[in-house]
Amino acid sequence: MNGAGVGVVVELKGITKYFGALLANAAVDLTLRSGEIHALLGENGAGKSTLVKILYGLLAPDSGEIVIGGVPVTLESPRAARAHGIGMVFQHFSLFDEMSVIENIAIPLDGAIANNALRRKVSEKAAQFGLEIELDRPVHTLSAGERQRIEILRALIQEPKVIILDEPTSVLTPSESESLFVTLDKLKAEGASILFISHKLEEVRRLCDRATVLRGGRVVGATDPRRATAKELATLMVGEGIADLNPGAGGEPGAPMLVLDGLSVAPETVHGITLDGIDLVVRSGEIVAVAGVAGNGQSELYNAISGEGGRITGGTISIADRAMNRASINDRRKAGAAFVPEARLGQATLPQSPLSDNIVLSWHATETIGSPFINRERLETVAQGIVRDFDVRIPRSDPVAAHLSGGNLQKYIVGREVKRMPGLIVIDQPSWGVDARAARHIRQTLMDLAAQGTAVLVITQDLDEALSLADSIVVMRKGRLSAARPTRTVTRGEIGLMMTGGARATEGAS
Amino acid sequence: MRLVLVSRRRISRQRQFATPVVALLVALAIGGLIVWLMGRSPWRALQVFVIEPLTDPWALQEVLLKATPLMLISIGLLFCFRASRWNIGAEGQFLLGGICGGGIAILTHGMSGFWIMPLMMIAGMLGGLAYAAIPAVLRTRFGISEILTSLMLVYVADLLLDYLVRGPWRDPKGFNFPQSVSFSDAAVLHPLFEGGRLHLGLVLALVVAAIAFVLFRRTLFGYAVAASGDAPRAANFAGFNEARITVLVFLISGALAGLAGVVEVAGQVQQLRPGFGQGLGFTAIIVAFLGRLTPVGATLSSVVIAVLLIGAESAQVSLKLPYDLTRFFMGLLLTCVLVGESLDRYSLEIQRERT
């Protein structure tokens, strides 16, 4: 090594990006070198995605410079970025479900069509990196791990100097993650530069050579993750420490509030998951977490419990001892249930309606909102109460739902359901895309609710959340649910094993 | 340099009101240009199309008569469009209303009695309602796009009317003209006051508009309709039944279009003949959008469009301007309204080349 510039592939200098008044990136500097895996760390909303989109030509920076191989460049499109040797593996894959694997690979390649020449090239690359995949399968028949292979092959086929991976392990089972890491090590050995975006500190510490930490759009630290402790990295990410969760009195669980007995549900769409013989009991005063890799039937489970979708083909579901197989969501609410769905905008709320109007969605069947004429003043009072009691930060009085940040909107939605004083609350992905502070607030709210005797069912992909919050944990895999394990005694390794079915992930099974 | 759309965070109230007005003015300006290109005076056209219908008392009554069916149909369409259900076959439901109501008039020809008119109205509403139920049920039961089916049924209704007035319902003393008998006294909507022409229809339309206003503003039903249009998954979360809403909005819209059909045949035409619909069922779509899918807006827009339609009728005579010009103008107006709506939601910004 004879100088700072050696091996430097890409340099971002003073990248600044505003969205309206929101500062997403503030003078961010980042250097990527060949043959290294560089972690970009930060919590939700820290500006990681924005920075990556700028590097991939999807967004234009308001100011700053991108230097590739020592030459300042303008990346006006992903195509230009690819031409400069930058490849991207998206978190929520940029794939076309109805098209074949080979067509998906051809699409971003200049001048390519899905012909034999391309097939040969892809097969070679696949063999080289252990990423074999059937090229003529339609994408919708593939597992998440296989889909990610397409994304990686698609990037590799262009011989990139830099590969960006955005939260690549969030959709993978632990063993799928392991094989991804093997591939990444191979790439690194070949001299590629890898930008690895994650908020999972353990894997960053294992895999990465350097780390840049973003908070509030600014670089707040650059360290060697292998030398820093997880605690140090976490503090860098979220700023001054966030108080630990405060568990409630921890009394014995009471009567069963939600009972699923051998519940089977037909898939809602052609590509959906079949729920197969689900057994689950959630009692008053306890928190049960459903863990598992996304896309294993969690949405289907939520829909079956809430009554929002899915056709029950066998077994029973009961809430507060009442049979609910054919009950509507409002019948279930009348039995004391409350639901917080995954999509905050457009499912839990009407995006363009004020918070007060949004009360009606889940309240109209069980609470007094005025009949025949809706009492708007009452709704406004209720909304104000939620904003006050649940620390919802609002830009102005009674804003429309779409104007709240993810964390504040989630606090409002949870608050709306908690105010109904439910005997059972089912919450799908409570802190997905929510900043750490709001996530803590929501988790504490759920704990307090359980302490008061509510039965809480949390469906989450975040294993840390499941472990920190729940009394017992079940794992969802391929439409089936494992037996419940007390959180106190279960280990992460055991849960990882449950996620993969007790063996190495079986690839290609549908 | 290039133009890009940027999402606005908030749509101001002033814009909500101003946009249709600006769209109307722009459409009038373009229309004037075309009139000028056709070698007529745009000022004279403005006089005939806009000023005269509003200043001449006789013409003003004609305007309100024309506005009546437009109000009824467009208020009905609001329910569909707010729920994002695309009933574009209101013309067919309008015709069916006229046919059913008119059928009662023909069957009771020569009779008298206060019950005839209410019966006609009920028959007309049921006819429109049943006709609208077809695309609704095809959508909810079979997943077929309501757009194509509702539209196809317009052609069928047109042919049904043609068959009836040339066949079974033809006036035997009508010199073989394709038209029914003239309705008896009891089957006609009479002027509300001496020497005038305005009848009960306008009152009905205003009452309907007021009810729709309250439904949308204050009731759970109005809320559910709007919710299912804005965010279907949120409506599902709220437990509003999608199929039930689809059927209900179609039935409401069909019944009101059917009522409009009765009002038109009993008030204006006073017999059945081909073409009594005049495409008002389609024009009402424009009215609904010009009125920003609100009851008050639709009521006002009905009058605006009626002014132009009456103006167009006299322009045919006085300026020899073809009626197709008006049709073209209606399409142009809807286009301008839609551009305006886009510019409400997004602002056009010039993006400089990146340096």
Added chain:
Amino acid sequence: MIDTLPLILGTILTAATPLLIAALGEHVTERAGVLNLGVEGMMIVGAASAFAVAVLTDSSVLGIAAGALAGLAVSAVFGVLVVYLAANQVATGLAMTILGLGLSGLIGQNFVGQPRAPIPPIEFPLLKEIPVLGKALFTGDPVFYLSLILIGLVGYGLNSTRFGLLLRAVGENHTSAHALGLPVRRIRFIAVLFGGLLAGLAGAYLSLIYTRFWSPGMSAGRGWIALALVVFAAGHVWRLVLGAYLFGGITVAQLHAQAGAIGLPSQLLSALPYLMTIAVLLLLSISGRRGSGAAGSLGQPFVPER
């Protein structure tokens, strides 16, 4: 019967060709994710423009070109609204149909009732001697043959060319397509223009070849039937061709039944194509093909974030 069969076959092909051409265009537009309810309007503007230009220049070739270009012009307005201004596709399509019906009346007002000589057919020696099919298939008009070329062009173009690949990608998932840097809106705009061009050509066929005169409103819902054919096709060009000839057959059968005075009201027979459209959509749904085949992001406006 042996004598009339080739003739009937010929008229079926002629009746089907405008439906086929318009539906091929709309098929491409919908594959790119845009629902164009303005086909009827673009078709009739094409019909009026084609007839007017053909009479004024006394050239059917110029007429046909003018018809296609007129359809293209209306589709350009549609495209700017729905693709670049993200306007509601249903309402904008309706606006184009209403506008097109009026505009066609203005263009055609001085040409109502004027006759136009037929365009000489292209005859294939020897082949036309094939019994029954020969005369129908090998003495057709030039645009009929063009429509056959278009079938191949659309089928090959969508499935085997790079542009077709990108067009389908944009239609299936515009978010993914944008993330990969495909010019979503440019591709959609081109697809809309292609649809407009073909709708205009279909209109030109109506006024210059099918009826050989101009009358207001002569498209008579064919644009809407073309839209229904695209639903029926469920993504497959061969089904679209089949559907178009099926409808051509219904149209001709209906005309023959009216002429033959078989005792049914003529209005019922005239209503047959519209009722059949609903019946076909219903059958399609009952046979379990509900919702399949449509492009993934059909009808949804796309606005990229900056």
